[in-house]
Amino acid sequence: MSTPERPGAAPNPSDDGLRDEAEACLRALAGDGARLREDQWTAIHALVVDRRRALVVQRTGWGKSAVYFVATRLLRARGAGPTVIVSPLLALMRNQIDAAERAGIRAATVNSANTDDWDGVFADVEQGAVDVLLVSPERLNNPDFRDLVLPRLAAGAGLVVVDEAHCISDWGHDFRPDYRRLRTLLADLPPGIPVLATTATANARVTADVAEQLAEGDTLVLRGPLERDSLHLSVVRLPEAEQRIAWLGENLDALPGSGIVYTLTVAAAHEIAGYLRDRGYEVAAYSGQTEPAERLQAERDLRDNKLKALVATSALGMGFDKPDLGFIVHVGAPQSPVAYYQQIGRAGRGVDRAEVVLLPGAEDQKIWEYFAGLAFPPEPVVRTTLDVLDAAGRPLSTGALEPRVDLGRSRLEMMLKVLDVDGAVRRVKGGWTSTGQPWSYDRERYARVREAREREQRAMLEYIVTEGCREEFLRRLLDDETAVPCGRCDNCTGRRRPATVSAEGAARARDRLRRPGVDVAPRRMWPTGVKDDLGVGGRIAPADLAEPGRALGRLTDIGWGNRLRDLLAPGAPDADVPADLVDAVVRVLAAWDWEQRPAGVVALGSLSRPRLVGTLARRIAEIGRLPFTGAFEPAAEPVPRRHNSAQRLRSVWAAQTLPPPVASAAAAAGGPILLVDDRIDTGWTMTVAARTLRAAGVPAVLPLVLAVPN
Known part of the structure; x- marks a missing residue:
């Protein structure tokens, strides 16, 4: 059980000297004018004097990091060991290290991006040269770190901090399995080591769950109001993806300072960044797939106002600290209002006004379904x-x-x-x-978690259409009982952003989003575990390989993706390939820089969409004046859906048969063959079919499909 949530306790007169010391530490961290909030002091006192476990749930920008940095200075001055902070994102770690150094706190980190430095970091810890060690939660699942390093760190720690603690709870919007291991770690800590957990986004259920996991006994919970009086929230509803992107291109200049444009998918981040660069904006794409060095440079460029915006996925959500961030725009709605409030909380921490705009899309729910x-x-x-x-x-x-x-x-x-x-x-x-x-x-429990996720999605849809105060709506979902109308959002003021774009802007955005063509890399290695039954393993032989291929678009695109998702949705009717898709595929072919022009076209056999695939292959052959040499014949029964490479390869290994006349005609064409299908998922059907054509004497196989997943 946890103690009741309560305002900061009045300091005991005997604590005056300690508070003065704490205030001095805070000024070193945050500047001469900084003063501790009462709940900050309550938490610091609980950690330093009472050696308790505490959960602090406070809005972004409230000063949660100040609590553990000040507590660290006080504990270290009294002979305690270093503070161990479990922190989820590399960007957040970099910000925390920078903040610590400003306060004279020696900080270091061990994570997946600095493995070469680990031995030196651990040696510094042993010698007392490190005050704060930041650890990524993934390290907790590494056997050597868990069994050899972590016990020594925990036994000698002066304070253990769990940052973004909502990740512990599977009720939280960003549950991470690695965080679950913290419960075991905390249970094994020696007596008297204080523990602090912090988060800005936890409703009552998540708060209770985290407090319970922190300690079987008494946990101090300090929960404050979540109002962000600098945020001005609005929603702009536009029906088409190109209109939303055009709105961004036409309004980004008017948004104050620099900011973040959030997207739901990696593909959308790159598409939108490319479009904005075409419009002359200094922007960069940012996602979990971005190389670490590029991510670091992008963060620096935004922090130094060299960029108008980072166009980012949620990989930037908890991991970026820029107090003067002037705006947050979401192109596509997150599936959780709690996650949304957490992301928009990055803005307006050090400025009087920050603009928050949501541009929801009809495709959002389909992306939610995928996740x-x-x-x-x-x-x-x-x-x-x-x-x-x-x-x-x-x-x-x-x-x-x-x-x-x-x-x-x-x-x-x-x-x-x-x-x-x-x-x-x-x-x-x-x-x-x-x-x-x-x-x-x-x-x-899993059913309840699924139902909770579905409720959050419904609530997000309600947020989009609500006529009430938007900030109050979000805060009440976080069980903030102090929530009242903000007086700042579009609904409170009646001042709504225009949901219009110029015809020229929409056309430019449409041209960018409908720019066809996605590279498709061929499979180059057979999956492990299939050699005994299929007789293949290791590298795919050069004589069996497909060439790099092309797709019209990604299913996660906000351009072609919307059209392709509807066309290829389960249960969608099979029909002739639409003329506009043929025209777009022709543009893909025209831009294809192949070494040798195709000499013929072969279609893959399809049980679900034979008309779509067949007419696509024939139209390409007709327009390109190439022979259509025929099609593979599919198995009599649909191939079961499989989810990993080995099982997928087994299921498709004999699912397509190449009739001898088709094989002979393809080989007789005397050059590369375009191999046409509706989509590539895992790539194994195309890999096996290409191998079959190569064995029949085709010198090169060029995969061509309408869609790839991402």
């Missing part, structure tokens, strides 16, 4: 994984598990991490082993 497919797997899949590990009698790597478990790599890793925390499996050198401990599938 919902990454939830915890159903029980039969989990049981299969446990059975495989039980039977192996030795550690199995994730790659070795993939051929035996029908899950993609990232979802399989997530499931194993949860099972590890639950005690059913253990990560060791060489992979994963079964512990043999009984484990039950908490079906009811």
Whole structure:
């Protein structure tokens, strides 16, 4: 149980000297005019004097980091060991290290981006040369770090801090399995080591869950109002993707200072950044796929106001600190109002006014549905994984598990991490082993989490159309009982941003978004675990390889993606390929810088869309004046949907047959063959078909499809 949430307690007269010391530390950190808030002092006193465990739920910009940095200085002055901070994002770590150095606190980090520095960092910790060590939660799942390094760190720590603590709770909007391991870490801490957890986005349920995980006993919870009086919220509803992008291009200059443009997908971030650069704006794309050095440079450029905006996915959500950030624009609505409030909270921390604009799209819900497919797997899949590990009698790597478990790599890793925390499996050198401990599938809890996610999505849709105060709406979803109408948002003031764009701007955006063509890299390695039954392994032989291919667009695009998602949706009728898609594919072909012009066209066989694929292949052949040499014949039954490379390859290995007349005609064409399909998902159907054509004597195979996933 946690103590009731309460305002800051009045200091004891005997604590005056300690508070003076704390105030001096704060001024070193934040400037001469800084003064501790009462709840900051309450938290610091609880950590330094009472050695308690505390959860601080306060708005972005309130000063949560000041609590643990000041507490660190006070504890270190009294002979305590270094503070260990578990922090989720590299950008956040960089900001925290910079802040610590300003206050004379020696900080270091161990994460996936600085592995070469680890030995030196740990040596500095041992010698007392580090006051604060920041650790990414993923390190907690590394066997060597967990078993050899972490126990020593925990035993000698003066303070343990869990930043962005809502990640601990699977009710939180950004649950991360690695964070679940913290409960074990905290339970094993020696007595008297204080613990601080902080977050800006936790409703009552998440707050209670985190407080319970912090300690079986008494946890001090300090929860304050979440009002952000600098934020001016508005929603602009435009029907088409090109109109939303055009609105951004025509209004970005009028937004104050520099800011962040959030997108739902990596593809959208790159598309929008490219369009804005075409319009003359200094912007950069930023996502989890951006190289670390590029991410660091982009953060610096925005912080130094060299960029008007970063066009970013949620990878920037918790990890960027720029007090004078003047605006946040979302192109596409996040699926959680809590996540939305957390992201917009990055703006307006050091300025009187910051603009917050949401540009929702009709495609948002389909993108939400895609991410919902990454939830915890159903029980039969989990049981299969446990059975495989039980039977192996030795550690199995994730790659070795993939051929035996029908899950993609990232979802399989997530499931194993949860099972590890639950005690059913253990990560060791060489992979994963079964512990043999009984484990039950908490079906009811997973269902409740799924229902909670669905409620959040409905609430996000309600936010878009609400006629009430927007900030009050979001704060009440965070169980902020102090929420009242803000008097600043578009609904409160009646001042709405125009939902119009110029015809020229819409046309420019449409041209950019409808610019066809996505490179498709061929598969170059066979998946592990299929050599015994399929007879292939290692590198795909050069004589079997497809050439780099092309797709019209990505299903996650906000340009062609909307059209392609509808065309290729499950249950969508099969029909002749639309004329505008043919024209776009022709433009893809015209821009294709191949070494040798295609000599013929072959279609892949399709049970679900034979007319679409067949007419696409024939139209390409007709327009290009190439022979259409025929099509593969599909298996009589649909190929089962599989989720990882090994199982997908097995399912498609014999799913397509190349009739001898088609093989002969393709080889007789005397040059590269365009191999046409509606989409590429994993790439294995195209890989097997290309191998078959190459074996028939085709010198090169050029894959051409309408869509790829992302």
